[in-house]
Amino acid sequence: xxxxxxxxxxxxxxxxELYQTLxxxxxxxVVEQNCVYQDIDNKDQKALHVLGYYNDELAAYCRLFDAxxxxxxxxxxxxIVAEKFRDKKWGNNLMIEAIAGIKQNYDKSQITISAQxxxxxxxxxxxxxxxxxxxxxxxxxxxxxxxx
Numbered sequence: 001x002x003x004x005x006x007x008x009x010x011x012x013x014x015x016x017e018l019y020q021t022l023x024x025x026x027x028x029x030v031v032e033q034n035c036v037y038q039d040i041d042n043k044d045q046k047a048l049h050v051l052g053y054y055n056d057e058l059a060a061y062c063r064l065f066d067a068x069x070x071x072x073x074x075x076x077x078x079x080i081v082a083e084k085f086r087d088k089k090w091g092n093n094l095m096i097e098a099i100a101g102i103k104q105n106y107d108k109s110q111i112t113i114s115a116q117x118x119x120x121x122x123x124x125x126x127x128x129x130x131x132x133x134x135x136x137x138x139x140x141x142x143x144x145x146x147x148x
Contacts, residue, residue: 003052003060003090005097007105010045017051020058028080037138043070047077048105050098052090059085060094064101071112073146074102079113095126099147110148117141 008017025039046069052060062079069075076098081091102108115123117134123145124130132144 003054003093005093006051006053007064007097007101008049008051010047010049013049017049017058021049021051021061024058024061024080024082025078028083029078032083033140035138035140043077048101050094050101052081052094052097054085054090058082059088060090062094062098064098064105066106067108067110073110073112074106074108075112075114076102077114091122092126095123099126111146113145113147114142115145117143120145 013021022040029035029039030037043065044063047063047065050062050064051058060081063077065071065075065077067074076095079091079094079098081094099111102111111128113123113128114137115128118141120130120143127147128145129147130143131146134141134143136142
C-alpha cells in the first residue's frame with residue numbers, strides 16, 4: 001500500500017483536485033485543530049501542490065515554494081495527512097516527495113519550514129534543524145526549521 005503522488009501548479013489543478021485540497025486543509029487545520037484562520041491565503045497560485053492519492057482519495061498534501069517566494073530558502077507548507085491514514089506513516093512519504101519536488105522543480109536543496117512544534121522530531125528525521133525559538137502562529141506553537 002502506497003500513495004500515488006502528483007505535483008501540479010495551481011493552473012494545472014482540476015476543480016476536483018482543488019476542492020479535495022481545500023476540503024482536506026479545512027478538515028485538519030480549521031476543524032481538527034480548532035483554529036479559525038484564513039487558509040485560503042492567495043499563496044496557492046504561486047505554489048506547487050503535492051497531492052498524495054490512495055485509491056483515488058486525497059490522503060496527503062503539501063505545497064512547495066521557490067526560494068524568495070516567502071523565505072530566503074525554498075519552503076514546504078500546509079503539510080497534511082488525512083486523519084484516517086495517519087497510522088500508515090505516510091507523512092514520511094510526503095516529505096520525501098516534497099523534498100525531491102523542490103530539488104526537481106526549483107533545483108534547490110536548502111529548505112525552510114514553519115513547523116508546528118509538536119512535529120519537531122518528525123522534521124528532524126528528514127534532516128531539518130530548529131533555527132528559532134517557539135512563536136505562535138494562529139495561536140499554535142511553531143518553530144522555524146531549516147534543511148541545508
